[in-house]
Amino acid sequence: MNGPWFTFSFSDFSYAFLSVLLEGVPFILLGTLLSGLIDQFLPARVMVRFLPRNPFLGICMSAGMGIVFPMCECGVVPVIRRLMNKGLPLSNAVAYMLAAPIVNPIVALSTYAAFRGQNAADFTILRLGLGYFVAVLAALAVHNLPIGAVLRTGVMAVTGGGTADGRGPAGFLGRISAALRVAVADFLDVMVFFIFGVAVASLFSTAMNQEVILPLALNLWLATFSLMGFAMILSLCSTSDAFIAATFVAFPGVAKLAFMVLGPMVDLKLLFIYSSVFKKRFVVGLALGLFVLVGLLCVRLSVLNL
Amino acid sequence: MIASLQRYVSAGVLMVWGVVISYFFFSGRVGSYLHPSFHTWTVASGIILVLMAGGILFLPQAQDGCPEGECLHTFGGKTWWGIALAGIILVVPLLVTTVVSPSQFGAALVMNRGMIDSIGDLPGYIPYAEPPLPTEDGSQPANPVETQPTASYLPLNEAGQIKAQSVDLLYAAQEPTMREDFENKEVELIGQFMPAKSNNPKGDRFNLVRMFVMCCAADSRPVAVTVQAPTTENFPEMSWIKVTGKATFPTEAGRMVPVVVADQVTATDPPEESFIY
Numbered sequence: 001m002n003g004p005w006f007t008f009s010f011s012d013f014s015y016a017f018l019s020v021l022l023e024g025v026p027f028i029l030l031g032t033l034l035s036g037l038i039d040q041f042l043p044a045r046v047m048v049r050f051l052p053r054n055p056f057l058g059i060c061m062s063a064g065m066g067i068v069f070p071m072c073e074c075g076v077v078p079v080i081r082r083l084m085n086k087g088l089p090l091s092n093a094v095a096y097m098l099a100a101p102i103v104n105p106i107v108a109l110s111t112y113a114a115f116r117g118q119n120a121a122d123f124t125i126l127r128l129g130l131g132y133f134v135a136v137l138a139a140l141a142v143h144n145l146p147i148g149a150v151l152r153t154g155v156m157a158v159t160g161g162g163t164a165d166g167r168g169p170a171g172f173l174g175r176i177s178a179a180l181r182v183a184v185a186d187f188l189d190v191m192v193f194f195i196f197g198v199a200v201a202s203l204f205s206t207a208m209n210q211e212v213i214l215p216l217a218l219n220l221w222l223a224t225f226s227l228m229g230f231a232m233i234l235s236l237c238s239t240s241d242a243f244i245a246a247t248f249v250a251f252p253g254v255a256k257l258a259f260m261v262l263g264p265m266v267d268l269k270l271l272f273i274y275s276s277v278f279k280k281r282f283v284v285g286l287a288l289g290l291f292v293l294v295g296l297l298c299v300r301l302s303v304l305n306l
Numbered sequence: 307m308i309a310s311l312q313r314y315v316s317a318g319v320l321m322v323w324g325v326v327i328s329y330f331f332f333s334g335r336v337g338s339y340l341h342p343s344f345h346t347w348t349v350a351s352g353i354i355l356v357l358m359a360g361g362i363l364f365l366p367q368a369q370d371g372c373p374e375g376e377c378l379h380t381f382g383g384k385t386w387w388g389i390a391l392a393g394i395i396l397v398v399p400l401l402v403t404t405v406v407s408p409s410q411f412g413a414a415l416v417m418n419r420g421m422i423d424s425i426g427d428l429p430g431y432i433p434y435a436e437p438p439l440p441t442e443d444g445s446q447p448a449n450p451v452e453t454q455p456t457a458s459y460l461p462l463n464e465a466g467q468i469k470a471q472s473v474d475l476l477y478a479a480q481e482p483t484m485r486e487d488f489e490n491k492e493v494e495l496i497g498q499f500m501p502a503k504s505n506n507p508k509g510d511r512f513n514l515v516r517m518f519v520m521c522c523a524a525d526s527r528p529v530a531v532t533v534q535a536p537t538t539e540n541f542p543e544m545s546w547i548k549v550t551g552k553a554t555f556p557t558e559a560g561r562m563v564p565v566v567v568a569d570q571v572t573a574t575d576p577p578e579e580s581f582i583y
Binding site: 011016026116209244 | 316319320323327330336339340343344347348350351354355358361362365366392395396399400402403404406407408409410411412414415417418419420520521522523524525527
């Protein structure tokens with residue numbers, strides 16, 4: 001191996017750190033602005049009204065609703081909580097919660113941009129398709145569980161806010177102001193986690209001699225599951241995680257795909273946010289199930305030679 | 307009290323981000339960090355962040371989007387120190403790295419990532435396809451590979467030398483049509499100096515490095531061309547140099563590699579576009 005395994009240079013770190021921040025901020029901002037507008041201008045009953053009564057079709061449709069109502073993983077939990085209070089079935093809510101941060105136009109755009117020149121269309125289609133499929137499978141599993149085993153006590157009793165029940169701010173300017181405040185709160189929250197994630201990613205990508213991780217990157221199973229673990233630790237926003245995934249140049253494409261599919265569904269910050277709505281046992285089971293499922297599916301997709 | 311603090315800290319954080327991002331765009335520094343296709347997004351987000359800061363301060367205060375007891379936002383802390391800590395986390399790393407970052411990578415990064423000296427290792431490379439054979443009637447079928455223009459398309463410097471990029475020579479080593487344009491021709495290249503620590507038995511070689519970028523500096527890959535010079539000055543690692551000399555393509559270790567036999571190597575300023583795309 002040429003050189004030591006770890007050579008930290010603060011100037012290299014700061015350069016990589018800044019470049020990812022500058023690249024990711026526009027996408028996070030776009031996502032949170034949309035989130036604020038949806039929060040204030042989209043009544044929850046609109047989503048419920050258009051869902052099919054057949055549970056399977058309802059889940060399939062809910063998992064695809066992110067295309068019309070995009071939401072990042074940080075903002076989606078308060079939304080599904082409000083939607084469940086308005087009558088959205090639990091399994092539909094889980095499908096939307098898991099899929100919407102991946103299956104939406106902003107993520108499609110950012111994934112395509114991040115992987116430009118590296119099979120961008122393939123990565124984008126596979127990411128959205130696999131995210132949708134995994135969310136539907138998870139929601140079907142949840143459909144068979146009693147609500148008491150999934151939701152924390154008292155969650156359904158909390159009444160919603162915003163405009164959905166008419167308690168929201170009066171007037172267009174008032175709503176814009178409220179939407180702006182939601183967007184700002186979402187943006188600042190996401191940015192705190194994003195900064196930590198980018199810092200860890202920048203440290204990893206600049207200081208570590210990539211020859212050290214080559215054995216890990218060359219083994220399909222190790223590469224896939226280690227990048228999924230890394231996605232959980234980094235807790236990146238789905239609108240910008242593709243830019244970080246694209247920098248893992250030594251890793252196989254399916255490992256990067258697993259990173260981008262699992263991260264928006266399960267990561268450290270989401271485990272805490274999920275715990276505010278779901279029972280801890282369910283959160284742990286969901287995380288483990290998704291980790292294994294996404295890993296196995298991605299390893300299976302290695303036949304595509306991404 | 308806490309609500310007011312939260313409001314002012316939020317506005318302050320947004321303002322700092324908006325101003326810093328706008329500064330990167332308007333100073334031209336963004337060119338050292340991002341692919342040009344992201345520059346418009348950058349300036350738009352900078353301006354929007356500044357507007358949002360103004361909105362938070364001056365728009366009429368409506369009820370918070372998150373109802374009482376339901377807020378999951380960590381920034382919506384209930385203590386002054388929690389809000390202050392979040393503000394520090396959001397602002398200090400940005401400001402420190404903006405001041406400290408040299409807007410280019412150093413030698414440690416190049417050594418850690420390894421240098422690309424074969425075009426096949428470059429992201430997005432499409433292998434060269436041989437032109438199709440003539441049909442039975444002797445006519446030339448439509449060529450799926452776009453025919454390369456003759457050498458007249460290559461930019462020249464005042465001395466009549468081809469102003470080449472390191473990636474051009476890597477392509478030329480792989481693709482015969484392109485190689486004809488460069489082989490044994492006088493070229494001028496600008497890049498960053500890195501000593502050659504391998505494949506340098508006589509000690510008269512060094513690497514000329516340019517960073518190849520897909521999206522941003524963080525994903526950049528060092529692309530290196532070997533330069534052979536009669537006397538090698540001790541330039542600082544990753545300093546910018548200009549090399550003029552003859553492009554050759556010897557076969558080494560079983561593959562054709564580009565080697566520039568230099569007439570002159572001089573220190574120079576960084577080019578306007580420090581990346582290659």
